[in-house]
Amino acid sequence: MGNDFLADFHHVATFGATENNGVERQAATAEDKLSRDWFAKFTREQGWELQTDAIGNMFALNELVPGAPYILLGSHLDSQPLGGRFDGAYGVIAGLHAAKNISEQLGQNSEQPKFNIGVVNWFNEEGGRFAPSIMGSSVFAGLMDREQMLQVQDLAGTTVSQALEAIGYLGTDAGPDVAGYAEIHIEQGRILEREGISLGAVDYSWYTQKLDVEVLGEQSHTGATAMADRHDALVAASKVILKVHDVVNRFEPESIVSSVGRMTLEPNSPIVVARRVHLVADLRAEKKQTVIEARQVLLEQIAQIAEEHEIRILVNDFDIREIQYYPEDGLELIEKVGAELGVSVRRIRTMAGHDSVAMNRIAPTVMMFIPSVDGVSHCEREFSTDDDMLTGLEALSTVGYRMVCGALSPDASNADDGDLLRDEALRSTTVSMVR
Amino acid sequence: MGNDFLADFHHVATFGATENNGVERQAATAEDKLSRDWFAKFTREQGWELQTDAIGNMFALNELVPGAPYILLGSHLDSQPLGGRFDGAYGVIAGLHAAKNISEQLGQNSEQPKFNIGVVNWFNEEGGRFAPSIMGSSVFAGLMDREQMLQVQDLAGTTVSQALEAIGYLGTDAGPDVAGYAEIHIEQGRILEREGISLGAVDYSWYTQKLDVEVLGEQSHTGATAMADRHDALVAASKVILKVHDVVNRFEPESIVSSVGRMTLEPNSPIVVARRVHLVADLRAEKKQTVIEARQVLLEQIAQIAEEHEIRILVNDFDIREIQYYPEDGLELIEKVGAELGVSVRRIRTMAGHDSVAMNRIAPTVMMFIPSVDGVSHCEREFSTDDDMLTGLEALSTVGYRMVCGALSPDASNADDGDLLRDEALRSTTVSMVR
Numbered sequence: 059m060g061n062d063f064l065a066d067f068h069h070v071a072t073f074g075a076t077e078n079n080g081v082e083r084q085a086a087t088a089e090d091k092l093s094r095d096w097f098a099k100f101t102r103e104q105g106w107e108l109q110t111d112a113i114g115n116m117f118a119l120n121e122l123v124p125g126a127p128y129i130l131l132g133s134h135l136d137s138q139p140l141g142g143r144f145d146g147a148y149g150v151i152a153g154l155h156a157a158k159n160i161s162e163q164l165g166q167n168s169e170q171p172k173f174n175i176g177v178v179n180w181f182n183e184e185g186g187r188f189a190p191s192i193m194g195s196s197v198f199a200g201l202m203d204r205e206q207m208l209q210v211q212d213l214a215g216t217t218v219s220q221a222l223e224a225i226g227y228l229g230t231d232a233g234p235d236v237a238g239y240a241e242i243h244i245e246q247g248r249i250l251e252r253e254g255i256s257l258g259a260v261d262y263s264w265y266t267q268k269l270d271v272e273v274l275g276e277q278s279h280t281g282a283t284a285m286a287d288r289h290d291a292l293v294a295a296s297k298v299i300l301k302v303h304d305v306v307n308r309f310e311p312e313s314i315v316s317s318v319g320r321m322t323l324e325p326n327s328p329i330v331v332a333r334r335v336h337l338v339a340d341l342r343a344e345k346k347q348t349v350i351e352a353r354q355v356l357l358e359q360i361a362q363i364a365e366e367h368e369i370r371i372l373v374n375d376f377d378i379r380e381i382q383y384y385p386e387d388g389l390e391l392i393e394k395v396g397a398e399l400g401v402s403v404r405r406i407r408t409m410a411g412h413d414s415v416a417m418n419r420i421a422p423t424v425m426m427f428i429p430s431v432d433g434v435s436h437c438e439r440e441f442s443t444d445d446d447m448l449t450g451l452e453a454l455s456t457v458g459y460r461m462v463c464g465a466l467s468p469d470a471s472n473a474d475d476g477d478l479l480r481d482e483a484l485r486s487t488t489v490s491m492v493r
Numbered sequence: 494m495g496n497d498f499l500a501d502f503h504h505v506a507t508f509g510a511t512e513n514n515g516v517e518r519q520a521a522t523a524e525d526k527l528s529r530d531w532f533a534k535f536t537r538e539q540g541w542e543l544q545t546d547a548i549g550n551m552f553a554l555n556e557l558v559p560g561a562p563y564i565l566l567g568s569h570l571d572s573q574p575l576g577g578r579f580d581g582a583y584g585v586i587a588g589l590h591a592a593k594n595i596s597e598q599l600g601q602n603s604e605q606p607k608f609n610i611g612v613v614n615w616f617n618e619e620g621g622r623f624a625p626s627i628m629g630s631s632v633f634a635g636l637m638d639r640e641q642m643l644q645v646q647d648l649a650g651t652t653v654s655q656a657l658e659a660i661g662y663l664g665t666d667a668g669p670d671v672a673g674y675a676e677i678h679i680e681q682g683r684i685l686e687r688e689g690i691s692l693g694a695v696d697y698s699w700y701t702q703k704l705d706v707e708v709l710g711e712q713s714h715t716g717a718t719a720m721a722d723r724h725d726a727l728v729a730a731s732k733v734i735l736k737v738h739d740v741v742n743r744f745e746p747e748s749i750v751s752s753v754g755r756m757t758l759e760p761n762s763p764i765v766v767a768r769r770v771h772l773v774a775d776l777r778a779e780k781k782q783t784v785i786e787a788r789q790v791l792l793e794q795i796a797q798i799a800e801e802h803e804i805r806i807l808v809n810d811f812d813i814r815e816i817q818y819y820p821e822d823g824l825e826l827i828e829k830v831g832a833e834l835g836v837s838v839r840r841i842r843t844m845a846g847h848d849s850v851a852m853n854r855i856a857p858t859v860m861m862f863i864p865s866v867d868g869v870s871h872c873e874r875e876f877s878t879d880d881d882m883l884t885g886l887e888a889l890s891t892v893g894y895r896m897v898c899g900a901l902s903p904d905a906s907n908a909d910d911g912d913l914l915r916d917e918a919l920r921s922t923t924v925s926m927v928r
Contacts, residue, residue, distance in 0.1 A: 246717030282681030
C-alpha cells in the first residue's frame with residue numbers, strides 16, 4: 059500500500075513540475091487539469107462515483123451505506139506559483155489511498171460502517187490566481203457566494219467560470235451530504251521537526267486579518283523635481299512595509315507573524331516618482347487581541363508616515379478570519395489513534411488557512427499535520443520525507459475508518475471565539491488619513 | 494500671433510486630456526496619433542513639406558535656401574501616463590509658431606537667410622511606454638540603433654515598430670540635414686519661479702545614471718513561515734528604497750536627486766512572501782563625482798542589507814549620461830536676445846534629459862526654459878502661465894531667426910566632461926552580493 063501511494067504522489071508531482079523540484083499548478087490552469095484528470099481516473103479505477111460541482115470541487119464517492127451521508131477526506135491539488143509539491147496534493151492523494159484502505163478494511167472486518175466514504179479535491183485553496191483563497195470549500199460550506207465567486211477575475215481578466223469551463227471542470231453535481239471531514243497536510247512550520255514529533259493534531263486556527271493600504275502621493279519627475287517638493291508614494295509605502303514587518307517585535311516570539319506580499323505602484327516608470335502604491339498587509343496571531351494591538355500600533359505609525367510625507371494613506375480592514383477551534387473529540391481521536399499506532403502526537407495550532415477551517419463550520423472536522431523540513435512552504439524547496447508521509451497516511455486511514463464507523467459526535471463543538479472577543483469596529487473599517 | 498499660439502496650445506491639450514487638466518498621450522498611442530495628425534495638418538496649411546522618418550520623428554520643413562541644411566526647432570508631443578500638458582507639447586507648438594514668425598519676418602526683411610527652417614516632433618521622449626527615453630532624437634543623432642529601438646516592446650509585448658505602423662507614423666523619409674537646433678521647454682523645477690526670472694539659458698545637463706537592482710529572497714507562506722525563517726525580498730527592497738532616498742542628505746541641498754520609480758515583485762500574492770523584487774534607482778547630480786560617491790555609499794549599504802537578510806542583491810549600472818555642455822555662443826545669443834526684448838535671463842542647468850541633449854552631440858544647440866508653477870512636472874498639476882509661454886515664444890522666434898541667419902558657429906563646443914572624469918569602472922558593473 060505504501061509503495062502505491064508514493065508512486066502516485068510522485069507521479070502527480072510531475073504535473074506542472076518546475077526546475078527546482080516544485081510545481082506551478084494554479085487553479086483551473088492546464089496543469090491543474092492534468093492533476094484533475096488523474097483524480098478522475100483514480101476514482102473510476104476504484105469503481106467509485108465521480109461528482110464535480112458548480113465551483114469545480116471534485117468528489118470521489120464510495121457508497122457503503124445506501125443513502126447515508128459521507129465522511130470526506132481531502133485537500134487541494136492546486137498550488138501557488140512556483141509552489142511546493144506537498145502543499146495540498148499530499149492531503150488529496152493520501153485521502154484517496156486512505157479511502158481505498160478504509161473500503162478494503164471494511165470488506166474484511168465485521169464492523170458495520172455508519173457513513174459512506176469519499177475524497178474531495180477542493181477548487182482554488184491557494185488563491186494565488188483567483189482571490190480569495192479557500193474558495194471551493196468555502197462555497198461548499200455556504201461561507202462564500204457561488205455566483206459571486208464564479209465572476210472573480212484573474213489578472214488577465216479571465217473569470218473563475220470561464221477558467222473552469224475551459225478545462226472542462228465546471229460541473230453541475232450537488233456534491234455529497236457530509237457527516238464529517240478529515241484533512242492531512244504538511245505543517246508548513248518547524249514545530250514538529252524541532253520537537254521530533256510525527257503528527258500534529260490541529261486544535262485551532264490563528265486569528266488572521268488583512269489590511270488593504272493605499273498610499274496616495276503625487277506623480278513628479280525623478281530628475282527635475284527637487285527632493286523637498288516631492289510626495290513620493292513609494293518611499294512612504296516602503297516605510298509602511300518596514301513597520302508592518304517590525305510590529306511583531308513588540309510581542310512574544312512566534313505569537314504573531316506579519317507580511318506584505320502584494321504591492322503595485324503607479325505609474326511604475328523609471329523616471330517618474332510614484333503617485334500611488336497599493337499593498338496588502340497580512341497579520342496573523344495566536345490571540346485575537348495581539349492582532350488588534352498590532353493593528354492599532356500600525357494605524358498610528360501609518361498616520362505619522364502620512365503626515366511626514368504630506369500624503370494620504372487609506373487603510374481598510376478585510377478578510378478577517380476569527381479563531382476556529384476544532385472539536386475536542388476529534389483531537390482525542392487523533393491522540394488515541396497515534397497511541398495505538400505508536401506514532402508521537404502533539405496538539406498544534408495552524409497559522410495558515412485550510413479547507414478544513416471552512417469545513418469545520420458545517421461538520422465535525424479533524425485536521426492533522428506531518429513535519430515540514432526546515433519549516434518552509436509556498437516555495438519549491440518545500441519538503442517532507444516519504445517516511446513522514448507514510449506515517450500520516452496510516453494515521454489518516456485509521457482516523458477515517460473510525461469516523462466512517464461513527465467515532466465523532468455529530469454535534470461536535472466548532473465554535474469560534476468571535477462571541478468572546480467581538481470587535482465590530484475592526485470589520486471593514488476605512489481609516490482615512492488626509493494630509 | 495500670440496492668440497493663435499494659445500488657441501493651438503490649448504487645442505492640442507485636448508488630445509488625451511485627463512480629468513484633472515493633464516494629458517495621457519504616451520508614444521504611438523491613439524492619443525499620440527491625434528496630436529501627430531494635428532502637427533501634419535498645421536504643416537500642410539503653411540505649405541511646408543512634411544517628412545516622417547523610420548523611427549516616427551516628424552519634420553515640418555520650410556525650404557528658404559535651396560539645398561541648404563536646416564535650423565530645427567522642436568520638442569515632443571508624447572506625454573507621461575497622467576502627465577502634464579506643457580512638457581514637450583509647449584516646445585513643439587511654440588516651435589511651429591516661431592517657424593511661422595521667422596518665415597514671415599524673412600519675407601518682410603532684406604536679410605538673407607543662411608539656412609532653412611524646420612520644426613520637429615521627436616518620437617518617444619518620455620520613455621514611459623517604450624524604454625529608453627529620448628528615443629527618437631537619439632536615433633536621429635546616431636546615439637541609439639534604429640533597428641534595435643524598433644524592436645523595443647511595451648509591457649503588452651507590442652514593439653515600437655508595430656505601434657508606429659498601427660497609427661500610420663512609421664515613415665521612410667530621411668529627415669533634414671541639420672545646421673542647428675533650438676528647443677524651449679518648461680523648467681520642471683522652481684528656480685526661475687523662485688527668482689522671478691522669465692527665461693533660463695540651459696548651460697549644461699546633470700550627470701545621470703541608473704542602478705538596476707535585483708533582490709533575490711525566498712518565497713514562503715505569509716502565515717505558516719516563522720518570521721525568523723524568512724528571506725523576504727520586499728522587506729529588503731524597502732530598505733534599499735529608503736537608502737536611495739536618504740543618500741542625498743549626505744550632500745549639499747539641491748546638488749543631487751535620487752529616486753526609485755519602477756519596481757516589480759514576484760509572485761505578488763497577498764499570502765506569499767516575495768521571492769524577487771526588481772527595481773530601478775535613478776541618481777542625478779550637478780557633478781559626476783557626487784553620483785560616484787552616492788553610488789559607492791549605496792553599494793555598501795545594499796551589501797549590508799543583503800547580509801542582514803541573508804539574501805542576494807544584484808546591482809547593475811546602466812543608462813549613464815555624462816554631463817553635456819551647451820555651446821557658449823548659444824548661451825550668449827539667448828542672453829543677448831533677452832536683453833533686446835527686455836526679458837530677464839539666467840543660466841540654468843537641466844536635471845531632466847531632453848531631446849536637445851541628444852541633438853547637442855551633432856549640431857550647435859540652444860535650450861531655453863520658461864518657469865514652472867510650483868516646480869512640479871510629470872503630473873496633471875504641471876502648469877505654466879500663458880504670459881510665460883508667450884514670452885518664451887517671442888524669445889524662441891528671435892533666437893531661431895538669428896540662427897537661420899547664421900548666428901551660431903557651426904563648430905560650437907559641445908564636449909562632455911567624460912574625458913576629464915572618466916571612470917570606466919562605473920560602466921555596466923554588476924555588483925553581486927552572495928549570501
